[in-house]
Amino acid sequence: MKRLVLVILCILFCACKEVNKEERQKESIQIAFLSDVHLLDIYPEFSDTNYKGILNPSTGKYTLARTMESQLNSTRLFNENYFAFKAALNDVVKRGIKYVVLPGDFSDDGQMVNVRGMKNILNEYSNKYEINFVLTTGNHDPVKPFYQDAGKPDFIGQGGKPQAIFSKKDLFNSEAENPLPVIVTKDIAKLGYREILKELGSFGFQVQPETMYWETPFTNYTYADYNYKEARLYSDIKFRTYKSQTNGAEIPDLSYLIEHKDNLWFLAIDANVYVPTSKGMSSNPEDFKGASIGYNNLLSHKSYLIDWIKTVTERAQVLGKHLVVFSHYPTVDFNDDASLEMRQLFGKEKMQLHRVPEEQVAKAFVQAGIKVHFGGHMHINDTGVRKYNDHKSLVNIQVPSLAAYIPAYKLLTIKDNYTWEVETIRLDSVPDFKTLFPLYEQEYEFIKKHDSKNIWNKDILSVATYKDFTEWHLHELVRLRFINNDWPENFKDQLIKASGSKLIDLAKREGGDFEKFTKNLNLKEIPISVFEEWTGLDMIHDFYKLKNADKLAISDVGEYRLKQYLILSAFFKSTSNEQLKLWGTIFIKICSGYPANHFEIDIKSGEIKAVNPLYW
Secondary structure, eight states: OHHHHHHHHHHHHHHHHHHHHHHHHHHSEEEEEOBOOOBOOSSOOOSSOOOOOEEOTTTSOEEOOBOHHHHTTSSSOSSTHHHHHHHHHHHHHHTTOOEEEEESOOBSSSBHHHHHHHHHHHHHHHHHHOOEEEEEOBTTBSSSSSOBOOEEEEEEOGGGOEEEEESSGGGOOOTTTOSSOOEEOGGGSBOOHHHHHHHHIIIIISOOTTOSEEEOTTOOOOSTTOOHHHHHHHHSGGGSEEEOTTTOOEEEOOOEEEEOSTTEEEEEEOOOOOOBOSSSOOOOGGGBOOSTTTHHHHHHHOTHHHHHHHHHHHHHHHHTOEEEEEESSOSSOSSTTOHHHHHHHHOTTSTTGGGSOOHHHHHHHHHTTOOEEEEOSSOOOEEEEEEOTTSOEEEEEEOOBTTSSSOEEEEEEEOSSSEEEEEEEEOOOOTTTTTTHHHHHHHHHHHHHTTOTTOOOGGGGGOSSHHHHHHHHHHHHIIIIIHHHHSOHHHHHHHHTOBHHHHHHHHHHTTOOHHHHHHHHOTTTSOGGGGGGOBHHHHHHHHHHHHHHGGGGHHHHOHHHHHHHHHHHHHHHTSSOHHHHHHHHHHHHHTSOOOOSEEEEETTTOOEEESSOOOO
């Protein structure tokens, strides 16, 4: 009888626990972060030409797409992310999420055809499912602060041939190399701030009648005396510019703070800095550098933003608001603090190391009161942390891209005032992602006939899932671009041409501690013979997977193989060979970062705790 009573009490206790859990979930707020979508509208309607792309034999639809060759030499996909974006939004809808943040590079290159395509998709999902979209700009939207004529030479044309599309015909002078006539349309020009604001203003950039609160760094009203009419006036771009310290040019800044409801403030930082290259005031886009370097330029050219951010954090605390801060760029080293060694091994201009924020960036954010920041730009899954002696800290969460390996988005759940849960939602399956494959078949046959030396591997068209497609994309990107451009010639050859066993021999010759290596190896679990099963090139490919996807890559690398890499890397560190020591250090650091897959943040202390931790 006692046992029966205990069982009943246990059941009731568990039921109460589940009810409490459901109540807490109802009270929590969820926000999805979809970064670096790089949308190319593959079913466009040009405003000034009848051109619709080429007919896709598998769908019967006219389609606009870049070549596979161009995709495999880029750090992002151009075409399939159209389907991935919609798949991610459909997943958001299934989860009942009402807030979606796009931290920049939402378009391919800020062209009207793609910005309009983005606008149509956002309108569809906001109208159907009442989703609040909150956007900020990246270095691809806009590419320069002002409108510029532009185009691309590598869309897929008839018979798989490259098709050039430009906003002015005289911008493309290689018709001898391109067998198809140039398509001319203004809709392929790169828009500036003014045009992007006009098209996408309703998604955070401009105040709407139903908005509870909205401000910019240039407004002068307070939360207490806020009114829509005044906020609407300040939405205009003429009230949203700063004067360049270099030449006095007036450059737009679309930073803003918005509250829809739920006591939730979104701080959207426009961290684009277009440094002028001319002495006089100018609105010519050619007189400005691009913005891809990120925050290192912001501190010297847009320091007023830090002052404004500090006032926002202080007011959010006084008013009891949940403050969600995001921009396009990282605020902390995104290489798990391996950037120093990477500069020494590869060179300071390689491996996108010029984009690594300097330490003073994190310090400035901490001093401004920012505790958590969401960034994009690098197309990687990563968490970076900075802690200082005054017990203040900054957690930087890198949102992976939907257009690169591994495609995913971040889901933030604000559980209470002090507990934030962050989960990385993988996008393995994407309906219709093979839609354009018949067009790639045509392209491949065209290239094959012309005996291209660097023809892409057709096996990529045999993949089963979108995730596998992005893995193939990374593999080909490493083969066709990264290894050739970033790796020191002598070191690259040593690695690529050697098996794992040969690399062990190399480390022994370079004075490595072989006794410690074998002790770490535990020969009963990992015999030396298994090192014959892979090469240094495999290690390089897996390094890029781990660097891009963090713990999400373990299932592709394999835990058993990863253990071998880590033990060998420690062996490399014990040698007298500087390159081997650096490579070993870099590999271990990349595998030793903070939790990046699923974790909780204590907002008060800045401590991070993994949820269901994976291998390391």
